[in-house]
Amino acid sequence: MSEPxxxxxxxxxxxxALAATDDVSIDLRAGEIxxxxxxxxxxxxxxxxxxxxxxxxxxxxxxxxGRDVTQYSKQARARSGLGRTFQISALAMEDSVLENVVLxxxxxxxxxxxxxxxxxxxxxxxxxxEAALERVGLIEHRHTRCAELSHxxxxxxxxxxxxxxxxxxxxxxxxxxxxxAEGSKLLxxxxxxxxxEAPILLVEHDMDAVFALADRISVLVYGQVIASGTVExxxxxxxVREAYLGEEA
Amino acid sequence: MxxxxxxxxxxxxxxxxxxxxxxxxxxxxxxxxxxxxxxxxGSLYMIGAFAAAAVAGATGSFVLALAAALAxxxxxxxxIEMTVIRRLYGKAHLDQVLATFALILIFSEGTRxxxxxxxxxxxIPDYLSGPVTLPGGIQYPLYRLTLIAVxxxxxxxxxxxxxxxxxxxxxxxxxxxxxxxxxxxxxIRLLYTLVFAIGAALAGLAGALVGAIQSVQxxxxxxxxxxxxxxxxxxxxxxxxxxxxxxxxxxxxxxxGGIFLPELFKLFMEPGxxxxxxxxxxxxxxxxxxxxxxxxxxxxLFGARA
Amino acid sequence: xxxxxxxxxxxxxxxxAVPLWAIVVDEPFTITLVTRAVILAIAAVGLNIALGIGGxxxxxHAVFFGIGGYAMGILAYHAQTYTSLDLFGLSLAGTKSMxxxxxxxxxxxxxxxxxxxxxxLRTSGVYFIMITLAFxxxxxxxxxxxxxxxxxxxLSIYVRNGFPGLNTLVPIQFFGLCFALLCIVLFLNARLQxxxxxxxxxxARQVPTRVETVGLNPMRLKLxxxxISGAITGLAGALFADLNRxxxxxxxxxxxxxxxxxxxxxxxxxxxxxxxxGACLFVALEHWLGALTExxxxxxxxxxxxxxxxxxxxxxGLLTGKEGAHV
Numbered sequence: 001m002s003e004p005x006x007x008x009x010x011x012x013x014x015x016x017a018l019a020a021t022d023d024v025s026i027d028l029r030a031g032e033i034x035x036x037x038x039x040x041x042x043x044x045x046x047x048x049x050x051x052x053x054x055x056x057x058x059x060x061x062x063x064x065x066g067r068d069v070t071q072y073s074k075q076a077r078a079r080s081g082l083g084r085t086f087q088i089s090a091l092a093m094e095d096s097v098l099e100n101v102v103l104x105x106x107x108x109x110x111x112x113x114x115x116x117x118x119x120x121x122x123x124x125x126x127x128x129x130e131a132a133l134e135r136v137g138l139i140e141h142r143h144t145r146c147a148e149l150s151h152x153x154x155x156x157x158x159x160x161x162x163x164x165x166x167x168x169x170x171x172x173x174x175x176x177x178x179x180x181a182e183g184s185k186l187l188x189x190x191x192x193x194x195x196x197e198a199p200i201l202l203v204e205h206d207m208d209a210v211f212a213l214a215d216r217i218s219v220l221v222y223g224q225v226i227a228s229g230t231v232e233x234x235x236x237x238x239x240v241r242e243a244y245l246g247e248e249a
Numbered sequence: 250m251x252x253x254x255x256x257x258x259x260x261x262x263x264x265x266x267x268x269x270x271x272x273x274x275x276x277x278x279x280x281x282x283x284x285x286x287x288x289x290x291g292s293l294y295m296i297g298a299f300a301a302a303a304v305a306g307a308t309g310s311f312v313l314a315l316a317a318a319l320a321x322x323x324x325x326x327x328x329i330e331m332t333v334i335r336r337l338y339g340k341a342h343l344d345q346v347l348a349t350f351a352l353i354l355i356f357s358e359g360t361r362x363x364x365x366x367x368x369x370x371x372x373i374p375d376y377l378s379g380p381v382t383l384p385g386g387i388q389y390p391l392y393r394l395t396l397i398a399v400x401x402x403x404x405x406x407x408x409x410x411x412x413x414x415x416x417x418x419x420x421x422x423x424x425x426x427x428x429x430x431x432x433x434x435x436x437i438r439l440l441y442t443l444v445f446a447i448g449a450a451l452a453g454l455a456g457a458l459v460g461a462i463q464s465v466q467x468x469x470x471x472x473x474x475x476x477x478x479x480x481x482x483x484x485x486x487x488x489x490x491x492x493x494x495x496x497x498x499x500x501x502x503x504x505x506g507g508i509f510l511p512e513l514f515k516l517f518m519e520p521g522x523x524x525x526x527x528x529x530x531x532x533x534x535x536x537x538x539x540x541x542x543x544x545x546x547x548x549x550l551f552g553a554r555a
Numbered sequence: 556x557x558x559x560x561x562x563x564x565x566x567x568x569x570x571x572a573v574p575l576w577a578i579v580v581d582e583p584f585t586i587t588l589v590t591r592a593v594i595l596a597i598a599a600v601g602l603n604i605a606l607g608i609g610g611x612x613x614x615x616h617a618v619f620f621g622i623g624g625y626a627m628g629i630l631a632y633h634a635q636t637y638t639s640l641d642l643f644g645l646s647l648a649g650t651k652s653m654x655x656x657x658x659x660x661x662x663x664x665x666x667x668x669x670x671x672x673x674x675x676l677r678t679s680g681v682y683f684i685m686i687t688l689a690f691x692x693x694x695x696x697x698x699x700x701x702x703x704x705x706x707x708x709x710l711s712i713y714v715r716n717g718f719p720g721l722n723t724l725v726p727i728q729f730f731g732l733c734f735a736l737l738c739i740v741l742f743l744n745a746r747l748q749x750x751x752x753x754x755x756x757x758x759a760r761q762v763p764t765r766v767e768t769v770g771l772n773p774m775r776l777k778l779x780x781x782x783i784s785g786a787i788t789g790l791a792g793a794l795f796a797d798l799n800r801x802x803x804x805x806x807x808x809x810x811x812x813x814x815x816x817x818x819x820x821x822x823x824x825x826x827x828x829x830x831x832x833g834a835c836l837f838v839a840l841e842h843w844l845g846a847l848t849e850x851x852x853x854x855x856x857x858x859x860x861x862x863x864x865x866x867x868x869x870x871x872g873l874l875t876g877k878e879g880a881h882v
Contacts, residue, residue: 052768078770090765092758094881103758107769112755112776119751165769286681336864342681343612343882347820348863350813354856362850471809475692478685486681525702532700536693540674543686547677 003066004029005199006051006082006169011060013046013223020046021057022223028169028199033191035202035210038220039243044203045087047220048173051201052084053077065168078107083167083198085158087174091146097157098142101129104164132163136190152183159190167198176206188212211235219243256387258504264393266500267400271455272477273484273492274407275448281424281487282444283338288349289329290452290477291470292356297322297453298460298469299360302369311374315457322453323446330445338441353471361467368466371457396458403451404493411489420444424487479535483542485552494550499535506534556876563828566835570737574730586726587798592838593733594794599818599830600740601787606816607825608753609780610760610882612684614812615671615691619785621698621807622667623660623792628802629704630656631712653718653732656793664789665782672781676774691812698804709803716797723797733794737831740787745827747783756780760882788815817859823871825880832870 004027013021020043028034038044049055051062053074061070064080072080091100102119105128106112119125133139136156141149149157155175162170175191176184188209191200195215204210210217211231218228221243227234234240272294279287300321305314329352337345373392380388411417419440422430431437456470463469480499484491511527518526530537542550570589577585598620605611633640633649640647650656675686699707715723723729747753759766759773766773796802805811814837822833840858844851862869868879 074764074767075770075772078768084768086764090762090768092761092765094761095754095757099754100758103754103765104769106751106755107766107771110770112751112771113779114751115747115753116750118749119754120749122751125751161765161769280681286684333860341882342684343606343816343820343824344863344867346612346614346684347816348860350817351856351859351863353813354852354859358850358852358856362853472692475688475809479689482678482682482685482689529697529700532696533693536689539686539689543674543677548682 032215035214042220043223081168083162084171093147104161132160170200262501262504266497270496273480275451289352291474293452294456294470298456298465301457302371318457323450326449368464485549488551491551507531596834598791605784615687617811619664619788620792623789624796624806626660627793627796660793665786668785695807823869
């Protein structure tokens with residue numbers, strides 16, 4: 001079995017007496033979409049924060065491409081190949097679509113310390129940016145101000161910015177959030193293709209998308225992974241039904 | 250360097266600190282509950298001092314003067330809150346800074362227009378003037394001792410208000426979650442006006458009390474305001490306990506620094522240069538203290554940890 | 556809606572036209588007034604890089620203005636009294652050469668901005684505002700207690716410093732010098748704003764988390780912006796001291812720090828010519844309104860209040876329909 005691209009080992013995080021993350025070990029293998037599901041308050045955000053560098057675990061480790069990145073900052077993880085999208089779009093609202101994606105390209109190049117030449121005239125930056133915009137289908141809107149985009153377009157832009165980093169692994173936090181049926185279908189198709197380039201750790205509430213996309217599903221309840229397996233295994237697991245899916249039946 | 254001098258300076262430092270606490274407590278309360286940075290707090294300090302001076306001049310009664318300071322400052326605070334401050338909640342800090350800076354301009358020039366540019370005088374009442382002999386044979390001005398006592402009493406009163414009354418619970422809850430207490434039926438608008446008025450009253454009281462030992466003039470509030478900011482940065486925004494400890498630290502550092510630093514330098518420098526360097530450093534001592542605290546704890550001693 | 560470019564050109568032309576007209580009607584004082592506006596504009600352009608692009612509400616930027624002023628004051632003082640400046644064991648001669656003074660002002664201000672920035676940027680939000688204000692006060696009180704250079708009374712420099720090839724005592728020539736510097740600073744600002752650094756800094760103001768997750772460091776970006784900003788404001792301080800041939804601790808005052816921010820906001824935060832428009836308006840108000848009533852600050856306060864509550868984009872925002880940067 002090849003080395004996983006992204007993995008956590010025995011991750012623990014306590015807030016006072018509350019075990020928000022309780023001995024979580026999950027991994028993400030090449031070419032797969034691994035979905036993390038769980039009821040609200042299960043600790044998904046806390047787990048994502050520890051994987052992406054926003055929160056230090058109390059114990060345990062995070063590994064990216066075989067390297068222990070537990071002590072790495074968010075920036076360092078990004079530069080090591082981690083791409084992420086946010087549940088609530090983290091975009092520069094005053095700037096244009098193109099400027100937002102060029103930011104991503106700038107980050108990928110690693111050097112913002114240029115004070116003279118126009119960023120938008122720099123072919124090395126704009127080429128990468130426009131390629132990403134083409135892929136998500138936003139290229140015609142590249143000069144639109146981000147504040148004027150629809151919610152669905154902003155979710156697309158989120159993905160585009162992450163694409164410019166050419167990451168080795170994606171962590172996506174509820175990318176379907178707020179999308180209607182049409183938008184969800186398009187994004188699902190997009191993610192389906194994306195997994196071949198880089199595997200995706202997908203936190204989602206939208207069960208249709210999860211069952212359509214996931215190669216593996218891990219169920220997080222009260223900070224613990226209570227079940228992990230294929231779509232069929234999870235659907236038929238009684239433990240999962242009781243804890244989570246059962247509430248919806 | 251006599252022990253007498255040291256004790257006297259410690260008391261001075263305490264007195265200075267306790268008056269700073271009155272300013273800082275109001276500021277930190279307003280920020281903790283409403284999330285608002287208020288540059289006009291110095292103006293409320295000034296308004297309290299002017300009200301006291303005016304009433305003392307007219308009636309000759311210090312007690313009435315203090316009452317006037319409290320009342321006028323509180324009313325001014327409530328009025329400002331209802332007309333201007335209310336529109337600033339939730340807005341960017343820059344907007345709050347600018348709007349309250351505008352208020353400083355209006356109040357300072359307005360006061361100058363009403364009272365002229367020359368300082369007013371507020372006299373220490375006879376029954377509070379003169380020295381008092383403390384255990385150990387130290388002579389210390391009665392008035393300054395009274396200030397220390399008043400400051401400590403106010404601290405106690407604030408503690409009681411916040412920890413033991415229903416309003417205090419609302420204030421504490423408001424500091425944590427504004428939307429929640431609105432949902433619980435607390436009249437937010439009234440609470441905010443009240444908190445602002447309390448802060449204003451404290452500032453006005455400080456202005457009046459200090460006005461008797463310094464002069465009452467336009468612009469007296471801003472240096473104190475900025476020092477109160479230093480206190481809050483050291484103590485942690487939103488923490489009354491932090492404001493108290495921070496204020497005492499700042500008061501003592503400033504007063505004792507002015508005495509000890511020149512002496513310290515005299516150990517290895519000639520007296521002239523020592524006094525120069527020492528005094529210069531003493532004037533910066535508080536800010537050096539602030540910088541040290543920041544390096545160690547960026548959100549202050551008792552502030553919320555990031 | 557008037558295009559921003561047009562507004563900028565009109566202001567530019569006006570800044571040139573007014574002093575030229577003043578020469579024609581022989582009103583040297585007007586030239587001094589416009590020079591004052593130009594120098595304040597340079598200071599504000601500096602601040603705008605940190606504030607408008609970087610989102611740093613620096614309420615102590617007068618620190619750099621004062622440092623620049625005192626750099627000029629100290630160097631010129633030693634030159635005019637033929638004494639030497641003893642610093643860290645070195646004995647330096649003073650100088651009355653503007654280019655050297657400007658270089659010193661820029662370097663020392665940048666250094667101060669580096670240190671203050673390192674300390675202040677450990678915090679954010681309200682803490683940052685309070686800390687920068689506090690540092691301003693620190694320098695203010697230090698300058699007052701430093702009696703070698705005048706202390707509270709300040710320092711007078713008898714003759715304006717020299718610039719090769721010019722007679723700087725002639726108002727229009729000094730104006731020309733300052734105006735040229737303003738143009739250079741505006742040009743650099745414009746390039747910076749559109750360059751990768753400006754893009755990243757602008758994003759760091761709006762959405763720092765995103766900046767981090769693309770692999771950039773918002774804090775380092777803001778620190779560099781703060782240093783550049785301080786250096787430019789420092790240069791303005793040296794010019795201001797030369798204009799008035801006087802340096803005093805008030806160059807460090809919180810009032811001045813506040814006024815610098817007010818200038819930018821009245822003009823339009825984050826807009827290239829915002830500081831310029833603001834500075835011109837401020838000097839104009841100070842002169843004309845100040846002549847009508849000595850309490851003109853009340854009106855300034857009311858105008859400021861109105862802008863904050865109702866016209867957030869400042870004058871340029873009103874004219875062009877563009878909002879100011881959200882800080």
